[in-house]
Amino acid sequence: MTDHGFGVVRPLPGNGLVAFEGGLLLVCDANESAANDLLDALRETAASGGDGRALARRAAQVLAANMAGDPATCAVAGPVGDGVAVLVSGSAAATIGTASGETRLAGSDSLTWADRLVTGPVERVQLSLPGAGSPHPAVRFEGGVVHGGGLVGDLTDQPAAPAPSRPLTSEMPATAFHIEADLIQPPPAPVERPPYPLADQPQAVQGPSSGPQPQEQPPYLPPQDQPPYPTPQEQPPDLPPQEPQPPYLPPQEQPPYFGPQEQPPPLPEPQQFPSYDEPPPSGNGVADQQAQQQHMGPPDHYDQPAPPLLGPPDHYEQPGPPPQEQQPDHGDRPLVYGVDCKNDHFNDPRVPYCAVCGIALVQRTLVPYKGPRPSLGVLILDDGTALPLESDYLLGRDPERAPEVAGGTARPAKVTSPDGSVSRRHLRVALDGWDVNLVDLGSVNGTQIQPPGDPNFYDIPPNEPVTIAPGTTVRVGVSRTLRFEAHRG
Numbered sequence: 001m002t003d004h005g006f007g008v009v010r011p012l013p014g015n016g017l018v019a020f021e022g023g024l025l026l027v028c029d030a031n032e033s034a035a036n037d038l039l040d041a042l043r044e045t046a047a048s049g050g051d052g053r054a055l056a057r058r059a060a061q062v063l064a065a066n067m068a069g070d071p072a073t074c075a076v077a078g079p080v081g082d083g084v085a086v087l088v089s090g091s092a093a094a095t096i097g098t099a100s101g102e103t104r105l106a107g108s109d110s111l112t113w114a115d116r117l118v119t120g121p122v123e124r125v126q127l128s129l130p131g132a133g134s135p136h137p138a139v140r141f142e143g144g145v146v147h148g149g150g151l152v153g154d155l156t157d158q159p160a161a162p163a164p165s166r167p168l169t170s171e172m173p174a175t176a177f178h179i180e181a182d183l184i185q186p187p188p189a190p191v192e193r194p195p196y197p198l199a200d201q202p203q204a205v206q207g208p209s210s211g212p213q214p215q216e217q218p219p220y221l222p223p224q225d226q227p228p229y230p231t232p233q234e235q236p237p238d239l240p241p242q243e244p245q246p247p248y249l250p251p252q253e254q255p256p257y258f259g260p261q262e263q264p265p266p267l268p269e270p271q272q273f274p275s276y277d278e279p280p281p282s283g284n285g286v287a288d289q290q291a292q293q294q295h296m297g298p299p300d301h302y303d304q305p306a307p308p309l310l311g312p313p314d315h316y317e318q319p320g321p322p323p324q325e326q327q328p329d330h331g332d333r334p335l336v337y338g339v340d341c342k343n344d345h346f347n348d349p350r351v352p353y354c355a356v357c358g359i360a361l362v363q364r365t366l367v368p369y370k371g372p373r374p375s376l377g378v379l380i381l382d383d384g385t386a387l388p389l390e391s392d393y394l395l396g397r398d399p400e401r402a403p404e405v406a407g408g409t410a411r412p413a414k415v416t417s418p419d420g421s422v423s424r425r426h427l428r429v430a431l432d433g434w435d436v437n438l439v440d441l442g443s444v445n446g447t448q449i450q451p452p453g454d455p456n457f458y459d460i461p462p463n464e465p466v467t468i469a470p471g472t473t474v475r476v477g478v479s480r481t482l483r484f485e486a487h488r489g
Helices: 035-047 052-065 285-296
Strands: 008-021 024-028 074-080 083-089 093-098 101-106 113-118 122-128 144-154 335-340 369-372 378-381 386-388 393-396 411-414 427-432 435-440 447-450 466-468 473-476 480-485
Touching: 008 035, 024 035, 024 052, 024 122, 024 144, 035 052, 035 074, 052 074, 052 083, 052 113, 074 093, 074 122, 083 093, 083 101, 083 122, 093 113, 101 113, 435 447
Parallel strands: 393 411
Antiparallel strands: 008 024, 008 144, 024 074, 074 083, 083 113, 093 101, 093 122, 122 144, 335 369, 378 386, 378 480, 393 427, 427 435, 435 466, 447 473, 473 480
């Protein structure tokens, strides 16, 4: 986001009302009874320096006070850091474009309104009413309230910076030198020379030039105290004499190469010598074969068929599916690793005391095993509602229409507030093993936690799981709270 809010803002053609002030956007149906209240909320928020979260909260209060009939058709948006807070209601819609993709919100997805905090960096924001047209690229909206069907804020299309002004030519001082045309001499033509002297051409003797001549450098002479480098013909006296190398054999003196046509002669077949332990052949073929079998001993067991298998036949050879082991029925409770206390209470292996009876758990005498996870405690809302922590929950103003509830991965827990600070899908309570995690689902007004013994509340980041300990107080929106208790009776 920029200081201007949404970069270049363009209106969409339509019959509604569009407003842009202090970096905050608003579109609404011109026939809505709450249109004037929404415009007042926009002006007051911009005058007080509020951001998109404050505007969404004010708009939610206006919508909550005018819920006698159908939901009002409107949408608001405002920057929050490098992100944007958006609220849509009725038939309005919003599209937020970021580097990772687009997020679309529609008021028809909720019975009341839908709001979302989209983390940045944001590149494009569009709020539109039914029947809105396309923006004209030459039209820009600098602020105020006009007729239209929506607004588009494009941060990728920043207004071009004005070109720096410069004085006219007549006002500039005359700093150039005046030179007569007949005094201008053309530069001498370059003389082409070969890159190296030719052997059959004499080298031209160049005369002295008009400029300073470079001094000739004397040839490099080695220092007097060092011996000169040996030449290739001279060998230093301290080197050992070189041994003569064997003479090189020409190609015709090398042994012949056997090509593919010429193969070496085959080796002679190995002769069969009679064994001293075998009797000589008698001349009778049958007698010799019997004698050979008697000499070689009993026949090899590989030549005989395998003996039949002992014991009962395998159950997989019988028709029908193999029998399956009966698994204990734990219902829908997941299996986790834990330990039993002295009174056979299944516990988290990380805790020092039993969560049911409070007896000490001596870790050296405990053997972890996998068993059904018991209830991890209870969430107690400020109105007395108790939510047993046996599965995941989705808290919000309209949780029944959430995809997590429709998919069966979480139970709905309806939480509303008179100030409209609770989002439609606000918070998910996710159980992971023995841990209780909170995941803020990009709510506009956020979720805060107060750890046990700490007087302060801390914001949790959106869309990231945060593990809480027993005794933690959770604030949903602005005014609703709940407490995590781990006691299991």
